[in-house]
Amino acid sequence: MNWEWSFIYSHPLWMVSTLILAIIVRAQRKASWNPRACPVKLNGKTAIVTGANTGIGKFIALDFARRGARVILACRNEARGNAAVQEIRESTGSQNVHLRLLDTSSLDSVRKFVAQILEEEKELHILVNNAGASGLPSKITADGLEITFATNHVGPFLLTSLLLDLLKKSAPARIVNVSSMNHWRGEVNFDHFRGQNLKHVMDATYNHTKLHNIIWTNELARKLQGTGVTANSLHPGVVMTDVMRNYNFIVRFLFNLVGFFFFKTSEEGAFSPLYCAVSEEAEGITGKYFDSDCSLVLPAPPARDSALAVKEYEFCERLTAKP
Template identity: 70%
Template sequence: MSWMGFLCHPVWAVSTALLAVVVRLQRRGRWDPQASDVQLKGKTAIVTGANTGIGKFIALDFARRGARVILACRSEARGTGALQEIREKSGNSDVHLRLVDLSSLDSVREFAKRILEEEKALHILVNNAGVSGLPRQITEDGFDVCFATNHLGPFLLTNLLLDLMKRSSPARIVTVSSVNHKKGRVDFAHFHGENLTYYMDHVYNHTKLHNTICTNELARRLQGTGVTANSVHPGIVMTEVMRHYPLVIRCLFKLIGFFFFKSPEEGAVSPIYCAVAEETEGITGKYFDSDCSLALPAPLARDTALAVKDFEICERLTSKL
């Protein structure tokens, strides 16, 4: 029997459908954002990569709770579309688009400068934007484009907005990492595109490890300020993050994902939980799994000496000489 014939076999189809139902029930997690009555009126939130996927549903949830929401997006056209959709679905007109290219440190600085000029407070920052599977490309700043987009850009953005968040405390920083950080390695030459294997999610995994490491160190530095910082795994989600993968891989991902993976709305649950839930207030320097439970990150992400070194190197790399 061919593999296509096997996929079409009635027994396989029924068992797969039943298993998919079980998986969908299990993946809902233990926290339902729609059952949470937490309100964010008077609060300001920034969500990066909010024009699509997980980021759009995070921003929509915040808007429904009454927050002033800033969509930090690279594409004006797609950002405008998300802006209109979120305003319409939430009934909240206090949703705004601000453009930023996280792969460019100058763009991040310009974005942060505008935020600091326009906003009196910032209570939630969700570092959600990310890319995967990109071929080798070095940015104008001299960094690998995936490292710049996934880690160095968000790292700089967070640090530029810290004083505003401290003045707005209590405030929360949520960085969308991935369970794939456990497959990552720390090699500081990676930042400049050296010693990297450009295949599927290899580079992505390294960036997600740095996300988790630096978030933990940031949390340590923020102790006593009223600002918390946590990283979170959203689950295996059907988003556009794989748009740069080979066509065959994308097709297989969509086929399997239809039955077993999370939708973007479901993937937004754990980041929303970290950002708004009453039970996560005051929790900092932790890693949350996709079911909204606390989990141990990779051993490298628990190495405090490495965290200090990683953070200091990222500070030097993103400083304006």
């Protein structure tokens, strides 16, 4: 799918052509992989899914629970997190589904979450960095970070870094980072992390963070070679989730109106992350980028720059180091 859903609200003249293309694509495309046809079991395995109280994350957690895994929902909102846990337990019959509080926009919250995990869990086999936000108002966090960068990238970077030893100990293990096709419109400017030289226009900041997700994943995969831990990134598709909750009414209305007819459901959006996390076909694959059809594709050129990936990783390490 080469069209971008942001045209729907940022360029109204594209709406008709976008809708026509969406109809054609929707009619012709069939998922190349379906989790319900995948026989892989996860009994005795432990998985963490961030942002799992709603949307794609909840369906990922639901699938893991069906497969017999111990599933930890890492959520910011306790009430919504508990509701998701209860729903998954009732749907799957598994009581091995648990909530742990995590706000990826706060480095302190990430460190507290990891401390609790390391105290409670002996193993970790799957980490899905799914939590993310778009359209957040401009703000600098207590850590001195631009809030979208903190939420979508720096927090997940620190979370993953602090859990690496446990993942290595539990190998084979998989790290799955949910990015977006919108990374093609992202730019790399390390001043952005501190909120400098950022243009807060529609989803621009979100796009930058999604590009950084892929760049980081590639270097992470290189560092993990030989450990039995893989790391991949992906585009889940144009999905009907509450990702638009921070935009104004008109934008949300247009997104929901068009999405109702043509976008993927949250369950369908979970297919690509689940493919990377559990499929036999993805076993041993690392440092790659998958599209919403669970196919290997090339990301944008900056995400293929190995020197930039090293710079990215080292920058984030300095950014997240304890003072």
